[in-house]
Amino acid sequence: MDMRTRISAALKEAMKQKDTDRLSTLRLINAAIKDRDIASRGEGEDDMVGDAEVLQILGKMVKQRQESARAYEEGGRLELAEKERAEIAVIEQFLPRQLSDEETARAVDAAIEETGASSIRDMGRVMGVLKSKYTGQMDFGAVGPTVKARLS
Incomplete structure (x- = not known):
């Protein structure tokens, strides 16, 4: 099963379970993938981005959220840092295991x-x-x- 299919299935499941936090993160993932599709069309490529590019997008999203969580912690906004960490957990479900x-x-x-x-x-x-x-x-x-x- 390709990455897009897995993400879409998880999105539908989150809707059924009314899991709003997970649903919002999955929608952010979909939006990022669609943005990359649109950007690649502007460069003359007809195809949608592949799994390798989706993995790059997800990796970038995790890194952004780690930096945000760190900044929130330094600013004393622990509830926002915790929200960022929850988003990281959702995104990492679609990433392969990190190498030791x-x-x-x-x-x-x-x-x-x-x-x-x-x-x-x-x-x-x-x-x-x-x-x-x-x-x-x-x-x-x-x-x-x-x-x-x-x-x-």
Whole structure:
């Protein structure tokens, strides 16, 4: 079952159960996906975005909510931080399991070996391989410094 179908099914289920918090988050996900569809049409692409792009959208949404929750906590708005965390929980149900630090290190080593990377100039190729294989499973912002350290 593709991502759009899973999200639509979850949306219908949330409507049936009258789960307003989950429903609003699922509607936000749908809106973000439709925005990306519209943007891709503007670039001349006819197809709707695929599962890989949906995973990127979901990953970005999680990261945004983590930053918001942190800001709310620093501002003493704990109820808003809790709302952001609840949205993260809903979004993460559609993301694949995050790789552990050990699994991430093995994936980085494998990508370096696969690309034959030997210097920092090859970092883009290594990151490209990681993104193609592990979209939604690792935080590429955190992996970048690891790749850089291994290639230095």
